[in-house]
Amino acid sequence: MSMNGEILIERVTKKYGPVTAVDNLDLKIEGGSYCCMIGPSGCGKSTLLRMIAGHETLTAGSIKINGNDVTNVRTGQRGTAMMFQSYALFPHLTLTDNVAFxxxxDKVSTAERRERGHEMLDRVQLLHLADRLPSELSGGQQQRVALARALITNPQVLLLDEPLSALDEFLRLRMRVELKRLQNDLGITFVHVTHTQPEAIALADQVVVMDHGIVEQTGSSREIYDEPHSPYIARFMGGQNIISGSVDSEENGQAMAVDFSGNRFVVSSKRDVKAGEELNFAIRRDRIRIGSADGDHQSALTGIVTNLEYQGTFVKVALDVEGHEEFIIYLPDDVFFENPLETGHTVSAHWPNEMNFHLLGKNDSTGNPMEDSH
Amino acid sequence: MKFSNRSLAFYLLAGFFALFVAFLYGPMIIIFVLSFQGESGGLTFPMRGVSTHWFADLFASSRYGDLGGALSRSLILGLASLAITAVTCLFAGLAFRNKFIGSSVIFYLAITSLVVPGILLGLGLGQLFQLVGLRPNWFTSGLASHLSWTLPFGLLIMFAVLNRFDGAWEEAARDAGAKYWETLKFVTIPILFPGLIAVALFGFTLSYDELQRSLLTVGADNTLPIEIANMTQNVTTPALYAIGTFTSAISFTVIGIAFVAISIIQKRRN
Amino acid sequence: MTNRSLKPYLEALPYALLLVLIVGVPIATLITISFWETDGLLLYPAFSFENYRELFTSSLTLTLYLDTIKFTLLTLFFSMIIGFTCSYFLVFFVKSLKVQIALFLLCTVPFWTSATIRMISWVPFLGKEGVFNSAVQGIGLTDTPLEFLLFSDFAVVLTYVHLFTLFMIVPIFNSMSKISPSVIEAARDAGANDFDILINIIIPLTKTGIALGSIFIVALVMGDFFVVRIMSGGQSASVVSAMKNEIDQLYYPQAAAAAVLLIAMVLIFVSLILRVVDIRTELAR
Incomplete structure (x- = not known):
């Protein structure tokens, strides 16, 4: 058994009156890993984090940390430490006293508190401000103090509630790198709640995508992005087009799918499919090219260009395809500028059949990433 | 966004405001001045010399009743109201951040206590004491009547104070292992302290100056405001102004201490 | 972990208990006694509507209520005008926040001093030989002192306005300072002048403050007996001052019935105002 902060969440439910925030949820977070929980507002990710910390009681189920059942253990005795979205630095205490709080x-002597507080502040490069009050600090500095306060007890699990959301874009990218490095150095478990997909993908060893109080999919960043479980995951994590249709015929595990406007696609599936059943599949937006298909093993669509956005390294091409939600193509900039398109053009798009990825899950919600509200 | 300064509207409004301030303080200043009236002076101008005769007269003469006793009773009641108001309102304010059954009953009872004519509540309290066989007394029924005035104000101020209090501070303290009382002692109370001083200021001054609710509840021994109210009806010398100046000086001292304390704490935090 | 959900109950308990004991039970006592009988010395438990019958059949009741309501409306009118104008000046015309807060505190400080003293401080100003009459006669506007100034209904209303206007200033100032500057800029952008802004933006957004202030003033004026007794020189009466006479004569059940009626009236007024404004959310803003 790992002793560096493995978290086992078993059949956890949290109800607020009639509202179910977390619904019979099972999840294992590996000790010493960086885990990001992501999902739209109200999906239960913050509630789950707060239950791990002990700030919310469970309606049912249990939580184990390092194999110990902590369900009824008091906050602060669980080996966890939390970093709050607002940082929650005590406004009446100096940085040293905040960090050593x-x-x-723990009834540690004043002298030792001061020494260890300074040590910790030094680690976050704020020792020179040790006697200041939080109100005198910038947002980025406040965040580092909050981090120092959380880490001073040597927790096995650090819980971060939207830690980067209050920072500007530049600082956010820098702190992201620092968080990852810190987690590597400490070797403890980080559980990080976010609503920003690139943040989750960049940081996490394990991504947990939630929706309506359940875990919709969990896996490595690459699995989540490349092999989404359901249309919801594909939409929420982005970078995918989703095509819906029904199975026309099936041979050798490969399904012929027909979309609603009569286009036929070959989709390989990890499970058996039956003729007649409904089927969703995804194609990565950056795997699609413009022009007529050459060769047999190609899927193709025709549509009208409705919008073009230059993004630097690529151009985002939006097609209006009959019977589909918006169909997006990311064309590398050099490819695009060889044969520039204009809005209103009717064009063909094609991609290799192997790119068609069968979405096994049924969750079809739009999963618009919204600001998380508490 | 400010409206154009130094416009006609500005001068008119500034003039109006100045008149209001004069209206507010002018009469008080007149009696402060008249309280230093010379020995042969009367209730109105002109001043016949300047003296502290009437102040000395207040406590030397037996004509004005037991002013010393009334003052000490009022001070004790003020301090007791301060303590009880600050403590119960702190906890009630903390509780009101959650929805709990009965919270609106308590809230509307507090509003009722605020708007019910004071002397009627005093009548009710006095009669209640009679009915259960207790003698109304300045420190029992008297204190109760003062609390009926300070507690609602205290709660309303706590609402405003807690409005700027981030519940995450308490969670951060709990996260650091603090239990309920430790959180209260090390985090909640220190952060709320300036607001608690404001609650305490209300607790003391509202009790110290309370008249209507006290009239039928203090029993045999009067508080200072009741003594003063009696004096307004039967004292026709500047001693009346002297007691006014004296009690106002106490109020202003208390207000001054509260303001200085709050601003020192605020300054230290910024 | 169940203590977490018990916590607010325990925290609110001392406050709630005190309030029930010193407000709830006394009011219940008043209601009970209002049905009792007395011979002028002792109280006799009964369930008699006699006290209420007397109250409602006496022509004096209506006169007293009309007088009291007259005082209330006059005080409301003047304190609203003064409170609004002063707050308007402080919030929108005073540039420095520090000066604004200092001037606001200047308006509120008298709240923490004795109302009795503030009331009698008008005597040397308004009296026959008072400051005002001396001044008016001094500059030759009149030969004889103006007698209506003191011990009159004028003096009563003046004192009410003097004592209670700050109850209007505080909530109006509070509402006004919460008006977002960008709302006013947007109105100006749309072509509104200062007057349009006052009528269309500031007054509607200050309504809650005015309502809150009105609650205090209604309650304080309707509950007063002392100001009306002293400042009218005994010439005017209010509901409570008449009641005080009954109390002084130990007619407790009659007084209790009158008290119950007045409390009901005040609570009706207040709840009418509360229908316009939710003070709990207003305070929590």
Whole structure:
């Protein structure tokens, strides 16, 4: 058994009156891993994080950390530490006293508190501000103090609630790198709640995508992005087009799918499919090319260009295809500028059949990433 | 967004405001001045010399009743109201951040206590004491009547104070292992302290100056405002102004201490 | 972990208990006694509507209520005008926040001092030989002192306005300072002048403050007996001052019935105002 912060969540339910925030959820977070929980507003990710910390009681189920059942253990005794979205620095205490606050509760002597507080501040490069009050600090500095306060008790699990959301874009990217490096150095479990997909993909060893109080899919960043479980995941994580149709015929595990406007596609599936059943599949937007298909093993569509957005390394081409939601293609900039398109053009798009990825799950919600509200 | 300064509207409004301030303080200043009336002076101008005769007269003469006793009773009641108001309103304010059964009953009872004519509540309290066989007394039924005035104000101020209090501070303290009382002692109370001073200021001054609710509840021994109210009806010398100046000085001292304390704390935090 | 959900109950308990004991039970006592009988010395438990019958058949009741309501409306009118104008000046015309807060506090400080003293401080100003009459006679506007100034209904209303206007200033100032500057800029962008802004933006957004202030003033004026007794020189009466006479004569059941009626009236007024404004959310803003 791992002793560095493995979290086992078993059949956890949280109800607020009639509202179910977390619904009979099972999840294992590997010790010493960086886990990102992501999902739209109200999906239960923050509630789950707060239950791990002990700030919310469970309606049912259990939570184990390092194999110990902590379901009824008091907050602060679980080996977890939380970093709050608002940082929650104590406005009446200096940085040293803020950082050493957990030691004060632990009845550590004043001298030792001061020494260890300074050590910790030094680690986050804020020792020179040790006697200042939080209100004198910038947002980025406040965040580092919050981090230092959370880490001073040597927790096995660090829980981060939207830690980067209050920072500007530039600082956010820099702190992202620092968080990852810190987690590598400490070797403890980080559980990080976010609503920003690139943040989750960049940081996580394990991504947990939630929706309506359940875990919709969990896996590595690459699995989540490349092999989404359902139309919801594909839409929420982005970068995919989704085509819906029904199975026309099936041979050797390969299904012939027909979309609603009569286009036929070959989709390989990991499970058996039956003729007549409904089927969703995804194609990565950056695997699609413009022009007529050459060769047999190609899928193709025709549509009208409705919008063009230059994005630097690629151009985002939006097609209006009959019977589909918006169909997007990411063309590398050099490919695009060889044969530039204009809005209103009718064009063909094609891609290799192997790119058609069967979405096994049924969750078809739009999963618009929204601001998370607490 | 400010409207154009130094316009006609500005001068008119500034003039109006100045008149209001004069209206608010002018009469008080007149009696402060008249309280230093010379020994042969009367209730109105002109001043016949300047003296502290009437202040000395207040406590030396037996004509004005037991002013010393009334003052000490009022101070004790003020301090007791301060303590009870600050403590119960702190906890009630914290509780009101959650929805709990009965919260609106308590809230509307507090509003009722605020708007019910004071002397009627005093009548009710006095009669209640009679009915259960207790003698109304300045420190029992008297204190109760003062609390009926300070507690609603205290709660309303706590609402405003807690409005700027981030519940995540308490969670951060709990996350650091603090139990309920430790969180309260190390985090909640220190952060709320300036607001608690404001609650305490209301608790003391509202009790110290309370008249209507006290009239039928203090029993045999009067508080200072009741003594003063009696004096307004039967004292025709500047001693009346002297007691006014004296009690106002106490109020202003308390207000001053509260303001200085709050601003020192605020300054230290910024 | 169940103590987490018990927590607010325990926290609110001392406050709630005190309030029930010192407000709830006394009001219940008043209601009970209002049905009792007395011979002027002792109280006799009964369930008699006699006290209420007397109250409602007496022509005096209506006169007293009309007088009290007259005082209330006059005080409301003047304190609203003063409260609104002063807040308007402080919030929108005083540039420095520090000066604004200092001037606001200047308006509120008298709240923490004795109302009795503030009331009698008008005597040397308004009296026959008072400051005002001396001044008016001094500059030759009149030969004889103006007698209506003191011990009159004028003096009563003046004192009410003097004592209670700050109850109007505080909530109006509070509402006004919460008006977002960008709302006013947007109105100006749309072509509104200062007057349009006052009528269309500031007054509607200040309504809750005015309502909150009105609650205090209604309650304070309707509950007063002392100001009306002293400042009218005994010439005017209010509902409570008449009641005080009954109390002084130990007619407790009659007084209790009158008290119950007045409390009901005040609560009706207040709940009418509360229908316009939700003070709990207003305070929490």
């Amino acid at each position: 957990p030691l004060k509760i």
